[in-house]
Amino acid sequence: MxxxxxxxxxxxxxxxxxxxxxxxxxxxxxxxxxxxxxxxxxxxxxxxxxxxxxxxxxxxxxxxxxxxxxxxxxxxxxxxxNNKISSHPFSIMLSLAHDNLQAMVEARMALELGLITIAAEKISDEDLKRLKQTIEIIENSKDQNYGEADIEFHRIIALSANNQIVEGMVDSLIVTLVKINSEIKVREQERTIEHHMAIYKALEKRDPFEAFHQMYLHLDYVRHKVLKNLHEKKD
Structure with a gap:
């Protein structure tokens, strides 16, 4: 042996x-x-x-x-x-996926749908007022150039969740919004206002289920629009 x-x-x-x-x-x-x-x-x-x-x-x-x-x-x-989580690790992940628009859109959906349910419970009257102001800016936009107000609407919701663990992800979320916005060539102002107003009303009622539902409808619409544009570019 x-x-x-x-x-x-x-x-x-x-x-x-x-x-x-x-x-x-x-x-x-x-x-x-x-x-x-x-x-x-x-x-x-x-x-x-x-x-x-x-x-x-x-x-x-x-x-x-x-x-x-x-x-x-x-x-x-x-x-x-540090008292708060840095956005750096998430920024690195986004950088690695910068050419994978579908992954970025899905990551945005996963994060925002979670954040809005918490935001519905925590959002302040002041944040609601600021949200309404972004909708008014979009309504009064004459040249379809309301991208910043659109992003601010989503930023306010994300930050109103008031959670230190996910707060560092918000900056990375904004990076994805900027990237996704850059891919939208034709804006539909009335549809944006309709979606944002529905989300606003759900948050105003402090209804997390309705807020989730309305945010999903909005993000799903954006997802299909962005990915359709992406496929048309490749064809």
Missing amino acids: DETPKKIIVGSVNRTTLSKQVVESIIQLLNSGQMKPGDKLPTEMELMEILNVSRPVLREALSSLESLGVITRKTREGTFF
């Missing part, structure tokens, strides 16, 4: 792997509840000792966390966990 031990092959632990492990360990401080958003992290020397890593590895990990919007390093004050 051959008792020659099997040769075990494992990848060597390199600096990049160590850096990722440090990133995960620091994020775990939040996940475990040991630290909270806004808290100040231990000093570099303390983190090096706690994590048993060198200064270059730690600094590489901190740079990654900062670029992801998890932490902020302040000169003379130290390093702090």
Whole structure:
């Protein structure tokens, strides 16, 4: 019987792997509840000792966390966990999918349909007033150039959900709106007003089911219109 031990092959632990492990360990401080958003992290020397890593590895990990919007390093004050999620990770995903319009439209639908149900419960009278103003701007538009008011309508709804976890996604949502708007060559002003007004009325009644339904009708209409234009371009 051959008792020659099997040769075990494992990848060597390199600096990049160590850096990722440090990133995960620091994020775990939040996940475990040991630290909270806004808290100040231990000093570099303390983190090096706690994590048993060198200064270059730690600094590489901190740079990654900062670029992801998890932490902020302040000169003379130290390093702090951010209170809000950064939009950067979502912006990266959108950049990778910049030529996949269908994926962007579907991502927008998934995000906005979730946000509007929460917004229906939380939206303030002031936000409703601002929403109505965007509709009035669209109504008074003489040259079909109401793209900014259209985007502002959706931004107000997204932010009125008032949720720190998804708030960072809103900027990325606006990026998709700008991209999608750029693909709409022929605007239908009366249809836009009709859809926006129906959404507004559902929010005014604080009715999440009706708000979801009206937003779905609107976004589904936009989706088919944009994708139809896209297919016509390819033909």
